[in-house]
Amino acid sequence: MPRSLADGHEKIAVLTTKPDDPANPTIEELTAGIDAACAILASGWTFSPNDSESFSEPAVCEELGAEAFGRSNGQFSATVFRYFASATPGQADATADTLFAALKAKGTTVWVYARETAKKSTEPWAEDDEIRYGAEVLTDRPQKADAGGFIKRVIPGKVQRDWTDIAVAAA
Numbered sequence: 001m002p003r004s005l006a007d008g009h010e011k012i013a014v015l016t017t018k019p020d021d022p023a024n025p026t027i028e029e030l031t032a033g034i035d036a037a038c039a040i041l042a043s044g045w046t047f048s049p050n051d052s053e054s055f056s057e058p059a060v061c062e063e064l065g066a067e068a069f070g071r072s073n074g075q076f077s078a079t080v081f082r083y084f085a086s087a088t089p090g091q092a093d094a095t096a097d098t099l100f101a102a103l104k105a106k107g108t109t110v111w112v113y114a115r116e117t118a119k120k121s122t123e124p125w126a127e128d129d130e131i132r133y134g135a136e137v138l139t140d141r142p143q144k145a146d147a148g149g150f151i152k153r154v155i156p157g158k159v160q161r162d163w164t165d166i167a168v169a170a171a
Helices: 027-033 098-103
Strands: 012-013 042-052 073-081 107-117 130-139 152-167
Touching: 012 027, 012 098, 012 130, 027 152, 042 130, 042 152, 073 098
Parallel strands: none
Antiparallel strands: 012 107, 042 073, 073 152, 107 130, 130 152
């Protein structure tokens, strides 16, 4: 069985409206969200479960202080490209700058879903598509990205709830 290249194969939906069932988003809900993969710098994209908290509570009779996993954790950070209107270069392009507009206010809650399969990131969502990770994310203030290249901002976020290895639900 052939391996699949990762480049150009991650589809990202950012929803500003909570899905009816966040653990089972539908095609309609994902499609209504912001198609974000082309608006995020690849090297500035962190969206994944990360190490769970751990604890060690051995009984008095146990000789080894082995640790166990406790609460799960997730991580989110997106370096978002900015888009400005060519007719009025000092103003954001209302159509193209939608991802930044959706994430720029501190304390905004969004629902983010990422599909990473052999499908290209430009292919539409389909029923039963594997979603590698979905999360409810609370945003922080945008930060200036490294100088040079395109204008962009780093949007840090805190994962509030998450879902791993889920699938796109039927309507």
